[in-house]
Amino acid sequence: SAVISQKPSRDICQRGTSLTIQCQVDSQVTMMFWYRQQPGQSLTLIATANQGSEATYESGFVIDKFPISRPNLTFSTLTVSNMSPEDSSIYLCSVVGSQATEAFFGQGTRLTVV
């Protein structure tokens, strides 16, 4: 299994500012995934972060709004830029186990934009 440390666990931010969320994995993984969970909703994939290449964004998500870094095989960051109250959500990072029969999540970042 993989252990993912995600921080911050929660934050309250002013609109127009940016927040960077960090995820550290205790083992090397090829792909890391960033999900958003809006209040009362399910999880939606934002992007897939590969080490050494640009992140792959899902429809409806753009790099200018959600820039992602993946400097090595154990670490990734997601930035939520120019925030508005609509960005208030839980953001989660995830990795898949070596056999792809498990997918592990960080503890989540509960973001409130005021």
Next chain:
Amino acid sequence: AQKITQTQPGMFVQEKEAVTLDCTYDTSDPSYGLFWYKQPSSGEMIFLIYQGSYDQQNATEGRYSLNFQKARKSANLVISASQLGDSAMYFCAMREDPYNTDKLIFGTGTRLQVFP
């Protein structure tokens, strides 16, 4: 079209009873995986159980079992001997492998409440 459908927004079950949470899926890919997660109010996603499309037997993990009916494209989660701590949101998810991306598609979830 919805890839993963959870038709029960909420379920109630009495402590020590069994409960089934429904999940149906839609894919044309012969290779896929199905996952169930528990999300308590703290927000973390707790992996419960996995079923691969080629697995011959239904998956089981402790009190959790997966009733996998491939022809009907359903993967229902059965929780036996419910406990108060089982109260949470439960999400069904699918991994399709056409491009080996490993990304998951989630259903809308079912809120389970266990009462004494």
